[in-house]
Amino acid sequence: RLRSLEAQDLPASMAEARAQAQSCSRCTLCQHATQTVWGEGDPDAALMVLGEAPGDREDLEGRPFVGPAGQLLRQVMAEVGLDPARLWMTNAVKHFKFTPRGKRRMHQSPNGSEIQHCRWWLDLERRFVAPRLSLALGASAAFGLTGNHAPLAGRRGKIETAEDGGPVLITWHPSFILRLPPAEAQRARAEFAQDLALAQQMLA
Ligand code: URA
Secondary structure, eight states: OGGGSOGGGSOSSHHHHHHHHTTOOSSGGGGTSSOOOOOEEOTTOSEEEEESOOOHHHHHHTSSSOSHHHHHHHHHHHHHTOOGGGSEEEESSOSOOEEEETTEEEEOOOOHHHHHHHHHHHHHHHHHHOOSEEEEEHHHHHHHHHSOOSOSTTTTTOEEEOTTSOEEEEEOOHHHHHHSOHHHHHHHHHHHHHHHHHHHHHHO
16 A cells, blocks of 8 residues: 555646556556556546446457446536536546456456555545546446445445545446336436436535
8 A cells, every 4th residue: 555655656636646657557457458547537536426437348449438337427427517527537446357358358257366565546636636536337336435345235326435535435336227127227226326426415
């Protein structure tokens, strides 16, 4: 973690951190991914929205939440009045993890060790953004922020404390909602919208 490292190793700005992350090889995910996908939005945002890791589209475009999960996230944000340009949107892990299947690259969730290694970058982002509230989308994001890997079902909609001290609102990952059968997806989407609205209210 940051505290245990020499001050001179630390990037002095978000731009420097982002530049350093481009050549990260703290874990093996960099070997197959196209590029590091850094966060984006307002570096002074009150709200940090944290996903798991870039998907196929994000890996190719170099931006978070530009694929199908991002579309759902942005749609629900618009419904509750959260402006993506006024947030900081990022991921617990900054490289795409996948297994090739024919010509397709099938998404894989990062494991605990990959999330831990990538915390170096997440901690830096959090230091520079210093959000008042974080919204964890799914179990990997929740684990990356809180260190708690308990199943999400009992945690969703509640506030936990990040390891660096800030409040974390736990919610579903939009990809999870997209994979559910229609009736369950409808319910999970409503819960997701409720959580995003709560985040919005907490910052008002
Ligand atoms: N899923 C995530 O968790 N993050 C992204 O950036 C895209 C999809």
